[in-house]
Amino acid sequence: xxxxxxxxxxxxxxxxxxxxxxxxxxxxxxxxxxxxxxxxxxxxxxxxxxxxxxxxxxxxxxxxxxxxxxxxxxxxxxxxxxxxxxxxxxxxxxxxxxxxxxxxxxxxxxxxxxxxxxxxxxxxxxxxxxxxxxxxxxxxxxxxxxxxxxxxxxxxxxxxxxxxxxxxxxxxxxxxxxxxxxxxxxxxxxxxxxxxxxxxxxxxxxxxxxxxxxxxxxxxxxxxxxxxxxxxxxxxxxxxxxxxxxxxxxxxxxxxxxxxxxxxxxxxxxxxxxxxxxxxxxxxxxxxxxxxxxxxxxxxxxxxxxxxxxxxxxxxxxxxxxxxxxxxxxxxxxxxxxxxxxxxxxxxxxxxxxxxxxxxxxxxxxxxxxxxxxxxxxxxxxxxxxxxxxxxxxxxxxxxxxxxxxxxxxxxxxxxxxxxxxxxxxxxxxxxxxxxxxxxxxxxxxxxxxxxxxxxxxxxxxxxxxxxxxxxxxxxxxxxxxxxxxxxxxxxxxxxxxxxxxxxxxxxxxxxxxxxxxxxxxxxxxxxxxxxxxxxxxxxxxxxxxxxxxxxxxxxxxxxxxxxxxxxxxxxxxxxxxxxxxxxxxxxxxxxxxxxxxxxxxxxxxxx
Numbered sequence: 001x002x003x004x005x006x007x008x009x010x011x012x013x014x015x016x017x018x019x020x021x022x023x024x025x026x027x028x029x030x031x032x033x034x035x036x037x038x039x040x041x042x043x044x045x046x047x048x049x050x051x052x053x054x055x056x057x058x059x060x061x062x063x064x065x066x067x068x069x070x071x072x073x074x075x076x077x078x079x080x081x082x083x084x085x086x087x088x089x090x091x092x093x094x095x096x097x098x099x100x101x102x103x104x105x106x107x108x109x110x111x112x113x114x115x116x117x118x119x120x121x122x123x124x125x126x127x128x129x130x131x132x133x134x135x136x137x138x139x140x141x142x143x144x145x146x147x148x149x150x151x152x153x154x155x156x157x158x159x160x161x162x163x164x165x166x167x168x169x170x171x172x173x174x175x176x177x178x179x180x181x182x183x184x185x186x187x188x189x190x191x192x193x194x195x196x197x198x199x200x201x202x203x204x205x206x207x208x209x210x211x212x213x214x215x216x217x218x219x220x221x222x223x224x225x226x227x228x229x230x231x232x233x234x235x236x237x238x239x240x241x242x243x244x245x246x247x248x249x250x251x252x253x254x255x256x257x258x259x260x261x262x263x264x265x266x267x268x269x270x271x272x273x274x275x276x277x278x279x280x281x282x283x284x285x286x287x288x289x290x291x292x293x294x295x296x297x298x299x300x301x302x303x304x305x306x307x308x309x310x311x312x313x314x315x316x317x318x319x320x321x322x323x324x325x326x327x328x329x330x331x332x333x334x335x336x337x338x339x340x341x342x343x344x345x346x347x348x349x350x351x352x353x354x355x356x357x358x359x360x361x362x363x364x365x366x367x368x369x370x371x372x373x374x375x376x377x378x379x380x381x382x383x384x385x386x387x388x389x390x391x392x393x394x395x396x397x398x399x400x401x402x403x404x405x406x407x408x409x410x411x412x413x414x415x416x417x418x419x420x421x422x423x424x425x426x427x428x429x430x431x432x433x434x435x436x437x438x439x440x441x442x443x444x445x446x447x448x449x450x451x452x453x454x455x456x457x458x459x460x461x462x463x464x465x466x467x468x469x470x471x472x473x474x475x476x477x478x479x480x481x482x483x484x485x486x487x488x489x490x491x492x493x494x495x496x497x498x499x500x501x502x503x504x505x506x507x508x509x510x511x512x513x514x515x516x517x518x519x520x521x522x523x524x525x526x527x528x529x530x531x532x533x534x535x536x537x538x539x540x541x542x543x544x545x546x547x548x549x550x551x552x553x554x555x556x557x558x559x560x561x562x563x564x565x566x567x568x569x570x571x572x573x574x575x576x577x578x579x580x581x582x583x584x585x586x587x588x589x590x591x592x593x594x595x596x597x598x599x600x601x602x603x604x605x606x607x608x
Contacts, residue, residue, distance in 0.1 A: 006359060014360075018329045022322050033314045040306075052084050053291060057114050060090070064284040065118040065137040073284075074099040087292035090116065098287055112288040119276045119283060133272070137176045140282035141213040144178035148207045155203045156180035162198035163190060177210075217274055224270035230263060336362040340369055348376060394433060397426040439571050448578050450492040454605045457487035457521045457528060464500045465519060468508060476513030479504070483521035487528055490602040491579050499575040502568040503532040503595045511536035511592070523601060530597040539587035547585050548573045572597075 007013055059080055063073055070090065081088045081101035089100040089108055093115075100106070118135035144152070156172050160182060163170045170182040170190045180203075182190040191204060206214060336357070343352040353373060354366045401423055407413045442448040465481040472479035489496070500519070507517045515535040522529055539547060548569045576583045576597055587593035 014329065014333075018325055022325055025321055026318050029314045029318050033310060037310060052086065053113060056080060056084060056086065056088060056291065057116065057289060060088075060116050060287075060289065061118050061121055061135050062137050064116055064287070065135045067284050068282055070098045070284050070287060077101060087290075089290040089292075090287045091290065093286055093288060095288070102292070108290050109292050113291040114289045115286055116284075116289050117286040119279060120286075134275070134279070138279050138283055139177040140279040141216070142177045142210055144207060144209055148209060149178040152178075152180055152203065152207070156182060159198055159203050163195065166195040166197065168195070179210075213278070217271070217278055220274035220277060221270045224273060225267065228263075228266040228270065230267055230270075333362065336366060340366060343369065343373075348380070394430065397430045400426045433567070437567070439574070448574070450495060450578055452490050452492055454602065455489045455491050455493045455496065456485065457489055457530070458483040458485045460489070460493065460496055460500065461519050461521055461530070464497055464504055467497075467501060468504050471505070471508055472517065475508055475511070477508055477511050478516045479508070479519075480516070481519040483519075484523070486604070487521055487523060488602045488604045489528055489579075489599055491599065495575050496579070499572045499597070500530065500532070502572050503597075506568055507532050507534035507536065507593070507595075510534065515592075524598070526601050527598050528601050530599070532595045533592065535592040538589040538591055539585065539593055540589055541587075544585055544587060548583070 063076060073090065077088050077090065077099045078101050087102050089102065090098040092098060118138045120133050121135050160170050160172060163182065168184065168190065170184055173181050173183050175181055184190045339354050343354045346352045353370050356363050356366045404413070404419060404423055408415050408419065413419060439448070461481040461483045465479055468479060504517060504519065511517055511534045517532065517534045520531050520533070573583050576599070579599055581597060581599035583595065583597050585593060585595050
């Protein structure tokens with residue numbers, strides 16, 4: 001019976017567990033990596049989109065700050081759309097299309113991304129925009145003439161040279177209005193700390209264009225200031241106007257003592273409102289900005305180098321873990337297999353055994369190998385014994401024949417009928433041994449020919465009993481046969497008589513006088529059962545497994561004349577196996593033996 005392997009020790013279960021562990025690690029690492037990289041990529045993408053939106057808004061706000069209307073914006077808008085890889089559309093506040101980078105008729109996104117209004121901007125990050133809400137590129141009436149720019153440029157160079165003499169390095173930066181400003185190495189306005197030799201006030205004095213715009217601004221702010229209860233004073237035009245938010249410091253500093261911070265905020269609000277009214281004619285109308293995916297087909301998503309490194313690292317870790325687990329499992333599995341291979345490669349005469357350390361499939365394989373080695377050892381011993389037995393079986397009659405022929409040739413014995421009869425008997429013994437060996441060789445080679453035909457079992461039993469009646473009477477043994485005449489076999493009648501006759505002959509040799517040998521046949525389900533029962537000496541229990549082995553005798557000291565050649569039962573086994581049947585023996589020492597043949601049942605021929 002095949003030994004039952006505990007579930008946890010089965011090779012399949014162990015391989016499945018290893019596979020599940022590797023799969024779990026892979027899935028876990030993949031899931032974690034996907035979440036991390038996707039989250040980071042989304043954040044990067046969102047940041048990139050926000051930065052792109054800011055750049056688009058800044059560029060369109062700059063166009064609006066320098067143009068009184070949107071006419072002519074479409075070429076710039078399409079160029080910007082192609083550069084950013086986004087769809088860009090502008091409409092009026094009542095959704096009348098101004099320009100669109102998408103094909104005509106393409107529907108707008110559900111909501112606007114932002115309003116393009118250079119007079120009220122909170123997204124443009126240029127210095128000063130967050131304070132005043134004005135795009136610093138809106139200069140309107142403050143734009144200097146070419147002559148004023150040239151004069152201020154000369155003054156800026158003079159002041160830069162003066163700063164250099166004082167050990168201060170500066171850079172000249174042009175503001176949108178055309179006024180030059182000196183900045184230090186940190187990008188700060190250098191006019192906040194002017195050395196005394198350079199403080200001539202020429203560079204910071206408003207030009208005629210700026211004075212005209214500032215006067216207009218003050219006039220516009222007066223009604224608001226009066227309503228706020230703020231005292232007005234004649235403006236002093238010598239204040240520093242170099243700040244990019246031109247007008248703010250001038251107007252707030254042009255008033256008498258304003259009191260607390262609330263008054264300052266009121267004055268600032270009035271100034272900003274008046275300035276927006278002053279700049280409004282110079283900027284394009286407020287427009288709504290719509291952003292979409294654009295017409296580009298290039299992918300906008302890419303894995304960053306850091307995320308790529310994480311992917312490679314996680315993959316390497318999973319691979320290393322997989323290799324490690326596989327190596328451990330494979331080593332444990334291969335070790336006993338390697339031992340089996342080494343044992344199988346040893347010479348047969350060593351009869352090597354493999355130690356069984358586990359109860360899994362590998363352990364069962366080792367046990368099967370050890371059983372095979374034991375069977376091979378027994379077969380080798382049987383082969384040697386068979387060669388010795390064949391030599392003995394052939395030598396004995398040949399020695400007798402040779403001896404009698406030699407003494408007859410030398411004239412010591414006359415060739416009378418008794419001598420010739422003895423020599424004939426010895427020749428018949430040789431013939432029987434050779435015939436038995438030939439039958440066994442044919443059975444082993446699979447060339448044993450069977451001529452099957454319907455055989456009545458009752459006739460088969462009667463023929464065998466009749467054939468051995470004389471031998472039974474001579475030995476003083478009662479031989480009987482019993483069978484049902486309705487039993488049929490599809491068999492070779494000659495071979496079946498040979499098999500059943502060998503059993504009867506064997507039973508007669510081992511049954512003493514006054515004993516009985518009975519041949520019976522009956523139906524058992526789909527089988528026909530034939531038994532040969534004797535009341536002989538019986539067989540010891542330890543010898544039962546060997547009775548069908550070739551040249552085996554229960555009493556090794558008996559001669560071949562009392563114990564036979566030792567091939568009869570082997571021939572019975574092979575003949576019955578050729579008929580798809582089985583044979584077995586049961587015995588009780590001193591009470592006799594029973595040999596049972598079990599063969600497939602066959603339907604009787606038609607007309608019987």
